Amino acid sequence: MSSTSFNVRRVRREIEHLIGGDNVSDAEIDRVCYSRDAWPLRLMQLGRLVTKPRPDLIVWPTTVEHIQHVLRIANAEHIPVTPVSGGSGVCGGALPTRGGIILDLKRMNRICGLDEESYTVTVEAGLLGYELEQYLSVRGYTTGHAPSSIFSSAVGGFAAARSAGVLSSKYGKFEEIVVSLEVVLPNGELLRTKTVPRSSMGPDLKQLFIGSEGTFGIITELTLRICPLPESTQFASFLFPDLHTGMEAVIRFFRRDLRLALIRLYDENETRFVLGRFKSPPEGACVLNLIYSATKKLVSLERRTVTRICEAAGAEPLGPKPSKHWWDNRFDLYYPSSINLGPGMLYDVLDVAASYANLETMYWRMREAMEKLGVSTMSHFSHFYPDGGNIYVIFIGHAGSSEEAEAKYSRVWKVGLEAAHRAGGTLSHQHGVGLLKAPWMPVEHGPVGFALLEAIKQYLDPHNILNPGKLGLGSKASPSTDTPTAQGGDSP
Amino acid sequence: MSGSPPPSSSDALDQFAKVSRLCSLCARMCRHACPTHVATRSDACSPVGRALVVELYRGHKTALTETPVDRLYQCTLCGACKAWCKPGHELPRIIELARERVIQEHRAPLGIIDLDQTVSKHNNVYSEPHEKRFASLAPVLEQQHSGDNVIYFVGCTTAYRHPEIATAAIHVLNRLGVTAHILQNEVCCGSPLVRAGYTETARTLARQNVEAIATSGIRTVLTTCPGCARALKHDYPKLNTPLPGSTTVFHITEFLAKRRRQLQRLLTSPTTTQGSTSTAVTYHDPCHLGRELGVYNPPRQLLQLLPGIRLVEFQNTRDHADCCGAGAVLPKTFPQLAAEIAHRRLDDAAQTGASLLISSCPNCKQHLTSHQTPSSAMPFLDLMELLARALK
Numbered sequence: 013m014s015s016t017s018f019n020v021r022r023v024r025r026e027i028e029h030l031i032g033g034d035n036v037s038d039a040e041i042d043r044v045c046y047s048r049d050a051w052p053l054r055l056m057q058l059g060r061l062v063t064k065p066r067p068d069l070i071v072w073p074t075t076v077e078h079i080q081h082v083l084r085i086a087n088a089e090h091i092p093v094t095p096v097s098g099g100s101g102v103c104g105g106a107l108p109t110r111g112g113i114i115l116d117l118k119r120m121n122r123i124c125g126l127d128e129e130s131y132t133v134t135v136e137a138g139l140l141g142y143e144l145e146q147y148l149s150v151r152g153y154t155t156g157h158a159p160s161s162i163f164s165s166a167v168g169g170f171a172a173a174r175s176a177g178v179l180s181s182k183y184g185k186f187e188e189i190v191v192s193l194e195v196v197l198p199n200g201e202l203l204r205t206k207t208v209p210r211s212s213m214g215p216d217l218k219q220l221f222i223g224s225e226g227t228f229g230i231i232t233e234l235t236l237r238i239c240p241l242p243e244s245t246q247f248a249s250f251l252f253p254d255l256h257t258g259m260e261a262v263i264r265f266f267r268r269d270l271r272l273a274l275i276r277l278y279d280e281n282e283t284r285f286v287l288g289r290f291k292s293p294p295e296g297a298c299v300l301n302l303i304y305s306a307t308k309k310l311v312s313l314e315r316r317t318v319t320r321i322c323e324a325a326g327a328e329p330l331g332p333k334p335s336k337h338w339w340d341n342r343f344d345l346y347y348p349s350s351i352n353l354g355p356g357m358l359y360d361v362l363d364v365a366a367s368y369a370n371l372e373t374m375y376w377r378m379r380e381a382m383e384k385l386g387v388s389t390m391s392h393f394s395h396f397y398p399d400g401g402n403i404y405v406i407f408i409g410h411a412g413s414s415e416e417a418e419a420k421y422s423r424v425w426k427v428g429l430e431a432a433h434r435a436g437g438t439l440s441h442q443h444g445v446g447l448l449k450a451p452w453m454p455v456e457h458g459p460v461g462f463a464l465l466e467a468i469k470q471y472l473d474p475h476n477i478l479n480p481g482k483l484g485l486g487s488k489a490s491p492s493t494d495t496p497t498a499q500g501g502d503s504p
Numbered sequence: 505m506s507g508s509p510p511p512s513s514s515d516a517l518d519q520f521a522k523v524s525r526l527c528s529l530c531a532r533m534c535r536h537a538c539p540t541h542v543a544t545r546s547d548a549c550s551p552v553g554r555a556l557v558v559e560l561y562r563g564h565k566t567a568l569t570e571t572p573v574d575r576l577y578q579c580t581l582c583g584a585c586k587a588w589c590k591p592g593h594e595l596p597r598i599i600e601l602a603r604e605r606v607i608q609e610h611r612a613p614l615g616i617i618d619l620d621q622t623v624s625k626h627n628n629v630y631s632e633p634h635e636k637r638f639a640s641l642a643p644v645l646e647q648q649h650s651g652d653n654v655i656y657f658v659g660c661t662t663a664y665r666h667p668e669i670a671t672a673a674i675h676v677l678n679r680l681g682v683t684a685h686i687l688q689n690e691v692c693c694g695s696p697l698v699r700a701g702y703t704e705t706a707r708t709l710a711r712q713n714v715e716a717i718a719t720s721g722i723r724t725v726l727t728t729c730p731g732c733a734r735a736l737k738h739d740y741p742k743l744n745t746p747l748p749g750s751t752t753v754f755h756i757t758e759f760l761a762k763r764r765r766q767l768q769r770l771l772t773s774p775t776t777t778q779g780s781t782s783t784a785v786t787y788h789d790p791c792h793l794g795r796e797l798g799v800y801n802p803p804r805q806l807l808q809l810l811p812g813i814r815l816v817e818f819q820n821t822r823d824h825a826d827c828c829g830a831g832a833v834l835p836k837t838f839p840q841l842a843a844e845i846a847h848r849r850l851d852d853a854a855q856t857g858a859s860l861l862i863s864s865c866p867n868c869k870q871h872l873t874s875h876q877t878p879s880s881a882m883p884f885l886d887l888m889e890l891l892a893r894a895l896k
C-alpha cells in the first residue's frame with residue numbers, strides 16, 4: 013500500500029509509548045478516511061472507491077513534544093510524515109502519497125491567549141477557522157479571515173497553504189494576518205519567531221514557512237492580528253456593460269484609496285448564474301458585488317465614492333440584494349452534488365493572478381484554451397490589489413467514463429495553466445500547490461528560484477521525510493513514487 | 505396493523521446510495537458541528553468518515569468488522585450534520601440503516617449486544633420490573649378533570665429514572681383541567697432499539713403500544729420524552745405500525761404552548777430559584793425535539809410566561825444546538841465519548857452565565873446531570889418541573 017517500508021507495528025508501539033495509545037491508529041478504515049483531502053481529482057477517484065494513497069499510521073499529537081517525538085522517530089527510520097490540519101486543501105497537499113504517518117494537528121486546538129491591548133490572539137494550529145471566529149465574535153473581534161472553507165479548514169492550514177479569505181481586500185491575506193509562528197523543524201527542533209509588528213532583522217523567517225505546505229516544518233502555534241467587529245456592513249451591486257468597464261471601475265477604487273471588504277467582479281457566464289433570480293442581464297454584462305464593512309462614517313463615504321465611480325462608468329445600480337444574497341448563500345456551491353461529482357463529471361477551479369496589465373488578457377486566453385477542450389467555464393475576480401488581481405476560473409465538464417473524465421481533467425488544467433503562465437500570471441493565488449501544481453513549480457519560479465527552494469528543503473529535511481513530493485520538492489532525494497493518477501495537470 | 509414487510513436494510517441502504525456517496529466526497533461542510541468529531545477530532549469519527557464506511561461496505565471494500573462498526577456506533581444521530589447541510593442530506597438515516605445491517609450480521613458492539621433481549625424481557629431499557637413502571641406516579645394518577653382527556657406516554661427514562669418529570673407534567677396538566685391517562689401496558693417506545701439497529705424488536709414493541717393506544721379510545725398522546733414522541737410520530741410509520749388514523753402526538757411543550765393564555769392566568773407568583781427578582785436560565789434544545797420534530801419555540805414561549813425568568817441562549821442553539829451526548833445509545837457503546845460530549849455542553853452552559861439549566865428531555869437530564877463536575881454543576885430542571893413549581 014505504502015511506498016515506504018518500515019515495521020508499522022513496532023513504530024506504532026514506540027509512538028504509543030511516547031504519546032499515548034488514544035493518539036495513534038493503524039485501523040484500515042481510519043487510514044482510508046485519511047486518503048483524501050478536498051482535491052477534486054482525488055474525490056473523483058474516491059467516488060470510484062479508489063482508497064489509495066493511505067497512510068500506515070495516523071497520529072494525533074496534542075503537544076509540541078509529541079510532534080518532536082514523532083519527527084525524531086520518522087527521521088531515524090526515514091518514514092514520510094504528512095501534516096494535515098483541516099484537510100480542506102484542494103491540491104492534494106495533505107495526501108500521504110508515500111504512506112508513512114499522517115500527523116493530524118486537530119487535537120492541538122487550544123486558544124493560548126487573547127491580547128486585547130495589542131489586538132492579537134495566539135492559537136494552536138489545529139483550531140478550525142470557524143471555532144476561532146466563534147471564540148472571537150462573542151468578544152467583539154474577528155481576524156477577518158473568511159475563506160469559503162471556514163468550517164473545514166484550520167489555522168495551521170491557512171498558514172501552510174497561504175490562504176486568502178473572501179474579505180481579504182480589507183483584512184489582508186493570511187500572511188499579513190500572521191504576527192508570529194512556532195514551527196517544529198523536520199529534525200524536531202523548535203523555531204519561534206518574535207511576536208512583533210514588523211522587523212528588519214534580516215529576512216522574515218516566518219514567511220519561509222507560510223506557503224511551505226508542510227514541506228519545511230510543522231506549524232504548531234500562531235499569533236494572529238485581530239480587528240473589532242465592524243460597526244456597519246452594507247451591500248451593493250452594479251451591472252457593467254462588459255468586463256473591461258467593470259475592471260476599470262475597480263482599478264479606479266484603488267486609485268481613490270478605497271479598501272472595501274469585498275470586491276467581486278463576475279464574467280458574463282457567472283453573472284447569469286449570480287443574477288439568475290434577480291434579473292436577466294444583457295449579453296456580455298458583468299455584475300460587481302461589493303461589501304462595505306467599517307465604521308458608519310467610512311461606509312457612507314465609501315458608498316458615495318463607489319457609486320459615483322460606477323455610475324460614471326455607465327454601470328446600472330442593482331441595490332444591495334444580489335450581493336447580500338451571495339453573502340448569505342456563499343457556501344451553497346461547496347456542498348457535494350451530482351452535478352459536479354456524478355460519474356463521468358469533472359470540475360475544478362483555477363485560481364491565478366496577474367498584474368492589471370496582464371489580467372484581462374490572461375482571462376481571455378485561459379477561457380479560450382480551456383473551452384476548446386469542451387468544458388464550460390465561469391469566472392470571477394475576487395481579490396484585488398492596487399497593482400492587480402486574481403481570477404477564479406471554474407470549469408465543469410463530462411466524459412464517457414470516470415477514467416476518461418480524470419484524464420480530461422488533467423488536460424484542462426494543463427492548457428489553463430499554460431495560458432496563465434504565458435500571459436505573465438502566477439499559477440496559484442490562494443489554493444497552493446500540493447501535488448496538483450507540483451510539476452509547475454520550476455516553471456513558476458524559474459530554474460534558479462526552484463533550485464534555491466530545493467536547497468532549502470535539502471538543508472532543513474535531508475531525509476526528505478516531511479510531505480515528500482509536495483511543491484515538487486524532495487523528489488530527487490527519493491524518486492517519485494507518487495502514482496501518476498495522483499498527479500493532476502500533466503507535466504508542463 | 506403490520507402491512508407488508510419493509511425492505512431489508514441493504515436494499516434500503518441502496519435507496520440512499522446517492523446520499524452516502526455524496527457525503528463520502530463532501531468537503532466536510534458539517535464536520536465542525538458533529539459532537540463526536542469535536543470530541544475526538546478524528547476524520548474517521550465524523551459524518552464523512554461514516555459515509556465512507558457505508559460506501560466501502562456497499563462497494564464490498566470493507567466488511568462490518570470491529571472498527572468500521574465502532575465508527576458507525578460512535579454517532580449520537582443528533583442530526584447536526586443534516587442541520588448544517590444545505591442540500592439536507594439524510595446521513596443519520598443512512599447510519600441507522602447501516603446499523604440495522606450490523607445487527608442482521610450479528611456484529612453488535614459489546615455495550616448493546618443484548619439490548620434487544622433486555623428490552624424484550626423487561627419491556628424497558630433499564631432491566632427494571634415492568635410492574636414498577638408507574639409505581640412512583642400512583643398518588644397523582646387518574647385524577648379526573650372536566651377538560652380534555654389525553655394519554656400521557658411516560659417512557660422508560662422518565663418512569664424509572666426521573667419520575668419527578670412525570671409528576672410535574674401531570675400536575676401542570678391537572679391545573680389546566682386536563683386528565684392524563686397512563687397506559688398500564690405501556691412498554692418501551694422502541695426508540696433506542698431503532699437507533700441501535702434492532703428494528704425487529706422495535707417493531708414488536710411498537711405493535712404493543714399501538715394496540716394499547718388504539719384500545720384506549722383516546723386520540724391525543726402526550727410525551728415528556730422527545731425520543732418517545734419521535735418514535736410514535738415518525739418511527740412507527742416507518743416500522744409499518746402506524747398509530748390509529750386520527751391520533752395526534754405532541755411533545756408536552758407543544759401541547760402546553762397552545763394553552764399559553766390559560767397558563768398565564770394561573771401563573772401568579774415569581775418563579776425564582778434564590779428569591780432574586782430575575783433568574784437567568786439557559787435552555788438546552790434536545791436533538792429529537794428540535795432537529796427531529798422542529799419544536800424550538802414552544803419551550804421558549806413557556807419560559808417567557810414565567811415571571812422572574814430570563815432566557816439567555818447557548819452560543820450554539822436551536823437547530824445548531826450541540827447534542828448532550830446521550831443520543832443513539834452512545835452512553836452504552838462509548839461511555840467515555842458520551843461523557844466528553846456532555847462535559848462540553850455543560851461548559852457551554854456555564855459560559856452563558858445562567859444560573860439554571862433547563863431542558864425538555866429526561867435523557868438529556870439523566871446524562872447531563874450525571875456528568876456534572878464541581879465547575880459545571882449548574883442546577884438542572886426539566887421545563888415541566890419549573891412550570892409545576894410556578895403553578896404550585
Ligand SMILES: Cc1cc2nc3c(=O)[nH]c(=O)nc-3n(C[C@H](O)[C@H](O)[C@H](O)COP(=O)(O)OP(=O)(O)OC[C@H]3O[C@@H](n4cnc5c(N)ncnc54)[C@H](O)[C@@H]3O)c2cc1C
Nearest residue numbers: 097098099100101105159160161166168169172176226231
Ligand atoms: C469548500 C472549500 C472552499 C475553499 N475556499 C477557500 C478560500 O476562500 N480561500 C482559500 O485560500 N482557500 C480556500 N480553500 C482551500 C483550503 O481551504 C485552504 O487551502 C486552507 O488554507 C487549507 O487549510 P486546511 O487546514 O484544510 O489545510 P490542509 O488541507 O490540512 O493542508 C493543506 C496543506 O498544508 C499542510 N499543512 C496542514 N497543516 C499544517 C501544519 N500545521 N504545519 C505544516 N503544514 C501543514 C498539509 O500537509 C497540506 O500540504 C477552500 C477549500 C474548500 C474545500
Ligand code: SF4
Nearest residue numbers: 527530533534589593
Ligand atoms: S450531511 Fe451534507 S454537509 Fe454533512 S457530509 Fe453529508 S453532504 Fe456534507
